[in-house]
Amino acid sequence: LEQSNLEGAKALLVPVQPVDIAEAIESLPESMQVIAFRLLSKEEAIAVYEHLDSTVQQALIEKFKQQEVREIVDQMSPDDRVKLFDELPAKIVRRLLEQLSPEERQNTALLLGYEEDTAGRIMTPEYIxxxxxxxxxxxxxxxxxxxxxxxxxxxxxxxxxxxxxxxxxxxxxxxxxxxxxxxxxxxxxxxxxxxxxxxxxxxxxxxxxxxxxxxxxxxxxxxxxxxxxxxxxxxxxxDEATEDIYALGGVQSDGENYFQTSIVTVARKRVVWLLVLLLTNTVTGTIIKSQVHVLEKMAILTAFIPLLTGTGGNVGAQSSTVVIRGLNTDDMKDLTTKEVVIREMLAGVLLGLMLGTLATIWAYWLQGNWSVSLSVGISLVAIAILASVAGSALPFLFRSLGLDPALMSAPFITTAVDVVGVLIYFSIARTILGI
Amino acid sequence: LEQSNLEGAKALLVPVQPVDIAEAIESLPESMQVIAFRLLSKEEAIAVYEHLDSTVQQALIEKFKQQEVREIVDQMSPDDRVKLFDELPAKIVRRLLEQLSPEERQNTALLLGYEEDTAGRIMTPEYIxxxxxxxxxxxxxxxxxxxxxxxxxxxxxxxxxxxxxxxxxxxxxxxxxxxxxxxxxxxxxxxxxxxxxxxxxxxxxxxxxxxxxxxxxxxxxxxxxxxxxxxxxxxxxxDEATEDIYALGGVQSDGENYFQTSIVTVARKRVVWLLVLLLTNTVTGTIIKSQVHVLEKMAILTAFIPLLTGTGGNVGAQSSTVVIRGLNTDDMKDLTTKEVVIREMLAGVLLGLMLGTLATIWAYWLQGNWSVSLSVGISLVAIAILASVAGSALPFLFRSLGLDPALMSAPFITTAVDVVGVLIYFSIARTILGI
Known part of the structure; x- marks a missing residue:
């Protein structure tokens, strides 16, 4: 194509599927996209155009001649057209709407009248x-x-x-x-x-x-x-699965493709969660600061803080992950909220006992003081149970408050458990060590 | 139904969809399930049976008379039948296979001959x-x-x-x-x-x-x-989305419904990851132990460990989440590995600078020592960059080694960043404070 071998390019494009042609056009430099597009037959052009990314669709619409725009937009299926209109500036949409044939204009106005993300918006009115x-x-x-x-x-x-x-x-x-x-x-x-x-x-x-x-x-x-x-x-x-996954990873999503947005948008999508988590972490820091007198007597206690907060966070993340996914699918349909939380609590007890035993042994091996080791082990059991209950109960609580359960996702639970975990650890250590 | 009002029950069951009947039957006590099932017409029975959970399918098959089993299993669509056979004990499968009509037996054997999770296993051979x-x-x-x-x-x-x-x-x-x-x-x-x-x-x-x-x-x-x-x-x-989400939350999944397995299975699915993470956390602990002399001089440094490891973990979790999801969908198709990692690194620089500035100010407010505060801020910038690069590059590395990129998921990145984060923090603090 770049050698202006138009006939050759045309021959190459013919036998493949519209979605493949669309992808090939997307990968061309912008100046070539219009040329490649014009090689398509009218019927193909519409099918291909429907499969293009919205950014490319927009770029093309600006370069098309009046007549081309009218033909393509008029022939698109109404649901794809509405999707395009959602992305375009209001001014252009108005102009395009005026150019549509009366029937198509009515169809489009009908769909645009329904709220976003509803059945009315995504349906096609062209049924038999x-x-x-x-x-x-x-x-x-x-x-x-x-x-x-x-x-x-x-x-x-x-x-x-x-x-x-x-x-x-x-x-x-x-x-x-x-x-x-x-x-x-x-x-x-x-x-x-x-x-x-x-x-x-x-x-x-x-x-x-x-x-x-x-x-x-x-x-x-x-x-x-x-x-x-x-x-x-x-x-x-x-798309909904991607949204859930992003929420679980602490990334905001709004239907845009993350990999096609600018770095600044990426930072904006991530910084909100990070700030919330930073704030929660400062609470943990403040708690530790209030216990500095304990640490000055027994600095080795510090060595186990990442272990306790880390493991607690991971247990909580597991519970919140399965519960949030369960709320979004049919997997949990046979269980009540109470049953789910109790199941998770029991799992927390089991996991806490296993991990607590291991942690006690490892802590003794690292520093040779049984009181410190026992503090670590007992704290871990308590933290695991607490993390399971919080991880499973908070998504339900959020849903019953009318909020998105995914807000109670892994990063939040992890950070929240840090705060309480450190508190538990210092209380238990102070009691056992008599500081 | 429980009042033995059989005709009434039958009337109730008639106008609804097979999948709804299946769900109603699942919610009945086990002894009632067979009775309810026998009220269905032969044609309905097969459609409903195909929609039942595999545990209920198995329970029913054991209670059916020989003749009933033969009729239902023979009439099921081949792909659903193979799904059932996958769950049943080999002995019962052999017996059932023998009872099938020759044509259906051949169909089923054909599908069973292909490996699990392949097109051959999930296809139906009944095309025209x-x-x-x-x-x-x-x-x-x-x-x-x-x-x-x-x-x-x-x-x-x-x-x-x-x-x-x-x-x-x-x-x-x-x-x-x-x-x-x-x-x-x-x-x-x-x-x-x-x-x-x-x-x-x-x-x-x-x-x-x-x-x-x-x-x-x-x-x-x-x-x-x-x-x-x-x-x-x-x-x-x-199912694949659920698997990805579970992997991101550190829960093993094997296609079973998490909420229908026993507590022991739940603990088993979760403990493997927790042990790996516990082990990584012990490394963090060992590093801190080796720096106890620093902490004894400056115990307040401890107060910022959760902040640094927490934030680093969250930044890394965000990067690995978007990259792992990107590998499983088409979202990343236009970018090379290098481009993705560089994008994430730049995002890490941006986020690190923002969060580092805030953390420095907060640290100063908490304890009034500029050297300590600067150590915290600079460490946070370094950790954010490192976490972004690790979070985005490790999934690619794992994929190129032929492993599942989801293994490099949020919990693992979080814990791995802890180790390196603590090392960076102590190095920077020792340099700045001259300890």
Whole structure:
């Protein structure tokens, strides 16, 4: 391409999938992207454009001629178009909306009217809806007419006069039935559906739970307004998992790709948590300072502080990790909050006893004083139990307060356990050593 | 149900989805499960059984009569059956295999022959394959005959005489074409496929990337042997995310549901990591012990150890979290290893300078000695940079050694940074304070 071998480049691009072409275009220098894009046939161009990263989509839109923009944006599927509009400056969106064909403009305005991250925002309004009285033959004819513009043909929705969802027929059932059957004979009336303002994560869980290819979306009046398809749902599940993982690692996430943001944004995403944790750590420091008289008599006690706070933090991190993940999946469905916390506490007792015994032996080997060693061991058992209970209970507490349980994630638990762990250690050491 | 109101129970169970019935049955006391299960029609029973937890599946199989077992297991879809067989004792599997119809036995043996977590294991061999010369009409007839037993009808596969995959036709295209068209006119020849020994995670990524409903699986001789469907892939992506999250929290996972295992198993899953971390922490302790003479002169230095190790650990945990997640998704695809590590290092410099300044001020406020405060601040900058580099580089190193990058997860980085952090702190403090 860089040698201006346009025909050769065109030949290379033809047989691959749109998503692969999109990736190839993304890897080109910016000035080449428009040229490569113009080599695509009109139909391909739209499919490829839908797969491009939003930053590249934006860059291209600024370079396209008026006519090109209009064609591509008008032909995009409504859900992808709304995703693009979310990223563009409001001024450009307004201009683009005006250029859309009336039908597409209405579709887009409908989706933009719903809140972000809801079923209404991610659905496509281009579904095929039918009447109960249609025969299989008539339906197939209608599909042949409509299917070119519709993303979703594998499930067909039957609605009544007031657009209420009455039933669902799969293309499979349609093909298997004799031509003269009417839809009300073969349709399933017990339809799984979601509401426009349901959270996208809920929608994803429903599609996953019932093994669906798509789920219909109804508005407040129970009228069918759109369909969410399984391919969008996979991306949502993936993004939600990334968000959970970032939260567990103490990194803020807002749906942007971490690796495509500037260093300053990266620092901003991380510094909030670090400041909270720094603040908590200063409390630990203040506690240790108040115990300096103990340390002046027995400096060796310091040697075990990282062991105790470290192990306590790790035990707490384990508990909070499994509980937070459990709250976001179905894994915990059979257990009550109390049962989960008690399970974790028992695990903490077991782990504390094992690790405490080892730590006592190691501490004796390191410095030869049984009183100090016992202080370390007993503190470790207490800290492990406390960490398990805090790690498992705090996410539940946060959820019941209406906050995101992931805020009680590993880094926070680790740091919080530090504070209490140091307190426990000094109390036990002072008692045993009689300082 | 508990009042033996069998007819009532049956009526209640009828209109809901199999997965909901399965959940209702799971929540019943064990003695009731068989009774509830027998109320289902034969067809429903199979669908519900496929959705039960493997522990309940096993319990039921032991209570069923010979005839019931044979019927249900024979009718299950091959991929679900293999999942069940994976959980059952080898003896029972052998007995069940013998009772299967010859065709189903062959299907199952085929899948069991592939390694766990590969495309071959999770595929279903019940796809519909066709010849290029078939007309649309003939194909539709064939589908009507086969579709009852096949899970997958939305994509149809065209093979040549030696069962090599030649193309793919969607049911949508079939319905849209005129009856006399032959398949070679409408099929797509550029098919995305996977190999039997591809990892299931790779399969999931391909289905996700190309927005497919199913992907064909070919063996070493490029012959079509099965199909993996999108609903299985969603569960795989979910499980892999859980595995990653657990690894980041320092909990081993092996696909079992953490909340359904015994406390002893829980302790076993967690103790390995804790022991490794305990061992690392003892190194930190040994280093501190070797510096006791410094602490005896300047006990206040202890007050800042948790701050330094804590913050360093958190910075490192952030870097390793984003890098490990990046390795498991497509987010990092545009960057080289070097670029990622340099980005993280720069973020570490930025974060270190911000936090170091704050820590210096706080340290001075706490104890009024500028030399000590400067030691804390400078150490924090050094530790933040080191933690970012270690947190981002170690997962890459582990991957290039063929190990799971998730082993270099937050708890490990946190603890490793403790060791080096304490060393840096004492070196800097000794230099500045002249001890």
């Amino acid at each position: 809806s039918l009447k109960e009285t249609f025969t299989v033959n008539l339906t197939l004819e209608r599909i042949r007419r409509l299917a070119i513009t519709s993303e979703v043909v594998y499930y067909l929705y039957v609605t009544d006069a007031s657009r209420h969802l009455a039933g669902i027929v799969s293309l499979r059932e349609l093909v298997l039935s004799s031509p003269e059957t009417t839809l009300d004979e073969i349709m399933t009336r017990d339809v799984v559906y979601v509401n426009t303002n349901d959270d996208q994560e809920e929608v994803a869980k429903i599609i996953q739970r019932y093994d669906l290819l798509a789920v219909p979306v109804v508005d407040k009046e129970q009228r069918l307004v759109g369909v969410v398809t399984v391919d969008d749902v996979i991306d949502i599940l993936q | 394959s066709l010849k290029e010369t078939f007309t649309v009409n003939l194909t539709l007839e064939r589908i009507r005959r086969l579709a009852i037993t096949s899970e997958v009808v939305y994509y149809l596969y065209v093979t040549d005489a030696s069962r090599h995959l030649a193309g793919i036709v969607s049911l949508r295209e079939l319905v849209l074409s005129s009856p006399e068209t032959t398949l070679d006119e409408i099929m797509t020849r550029d098919v995305v496929y996977v190999n039997t020994n591809d990892d299931q995670e790779e399969v999931a990524k391909i289905i996700q990337r190309y927005d497919l409903l199913a992907v064909p699986v070919v063996d070493k001789e490029q012959r079509l042997v099965g199909v993996v469907t999108v609903d299985d892939v969603i569960d795989i992506l979910q």
